Amino acid sequence: MGTFKAIRIDKAEKGTTAALTQFDEAELMAGDVTVRVEWSTLNYKDGLAVTGKAPVVRRFPMIAGIDFAGTVEQSSHPQWKAGDQVICNGWGMGETHLGAYAEKARVSGDWLVRLPEGMSARDAMAIGTAGYTAMLAVLALEQHGLTPANGPVVVTGAAGGVGSVAIAVLSKLGYHVIASTGRQSEAGYLRDLGAAEVIDRGELTGPAKPLARERWAGGIDSVGSTTLANLLSMTKYRGAIAACGLAAGMDLPSSVAPFILRGVCLLGIDSVMCPIELRKTAWSRLAGDLDSRKLAEITQEIDLSQVIEAGARILAGQVRGRIVVKIV
Structure with a gap:
């Protein structure tokens, strides 16, 4: 000892x-x-x-x-x-x-x-819990039935760890990714990762309407609070949002309207106690679905x-x- x-x-x-x-x-x-x-x-x-x-x-x-x-x-x-x-x-x-x-x-x-084979220990931690959580969110959206043909997907907190990996993975899988960020100076970085559009987070921070104009088929949210409420109100019929963070707060000032009028689903993502077999799937997918060049960037x-x-x-x-x- x-x-x-x-x-x-x-x-x-x-x-x-x-x-x-x-x-x-x-x-x-x-x-x-x-x-x-x-x-x-x-x-x-x-x-x-x-x-x-x-x-x-x-x-x-x-x-x-x-x-x-x-x-x-x-x-x-x-x-x-x-x-x-x-x-x-x-x-x-x-x-x-x-x-x-x-x-x-x-x-x-x-x-x-x-x-995973071909992945270094350093690369695994470059992905880390943030990237592994992003992959769990992608898997949940896929299980819901979401495909690139359904329409755009939105990623909030886009310049952060979860957001960066989510954009890189989703874009490689063929999705039209809309990145939401409060740092417009990072627009070039987000486009390099694969974002097709970059929007200001201010578009998602005001009081949420019960239903707003349909803008995306799905999304990954690491922000929570009013941002998540706005995402849900703007999600297309039978779309889904995977929620995995609370950077803006634990509250959810929303209504049941997106769920009962558009059939929208809110998918909860837990990385801490996630079953081991799902963890193995996530890490296996990350080894193939995350561009190593983008990870380095x-x-x-x-x-x-x-x-x-x-x-x-x-x-x-x-x-x-x-x-x-x-x-x-």
Whole structure:
């Protein structure tokens, strides 16, 4: 047993504190697989945790970070052996279970997904929970029956992590993608990802009508609140919106009109406790449906010492695309 670098969150007199420090391996929680973490990433929830802006962390001390990619060091789980390359997302890591911003992690082998063939650990975390969530949303829309022939799809929070990956995947699948953003300076970036149109988020932030002009057959929303309400009111007959975020709030000031008059569906996307088989499908699809060139364009790299500062920037809406965190 020894120590390793980790971002540790502790309870303070007012809120929490976060610092890069040494963590004792003896303090790792129960699990049948120990992983040498090589890469992690920065998601909106990670920003909330390391800055203490919301009560994400539910036990102390906590190691922050909700997903990792790395190599198995020890395993008593029948599916995994030393040397296997694995991905882990969610399952309460960084909230109730010691997380990913560390050189080591101990988790249940049932939580792990094998790194897809041809995908590097770095690329997996360039995708991260944000990209994996975007893929879950795409799968939900496909299960609903949506195809490019049905009409345009809209993506909100388009310059963020979920939005960037969603645009890249949907455009590669042949959809006409409408990107909604509050940063018009990113219009060129969004078009490079595959957006056919870029609209200002102001078009979706006013009070929602029960029904508005039909504009899209489906969409992926990471914003919530009034934005989601407007999306629903503008969705075409029998269309669907996949909701996976709450950057603007948890409320939904909508009405039943889109559901009972147009047959619109609201598809809830949960990445944290998602069943393992659906996770495997999502990661397999990401290996084939996400252009590696576009992934490289949306990704920037930092190390553990820069995570806390980057967490504040992602909450302020100052991060474009995806951030990978080099652990070792």
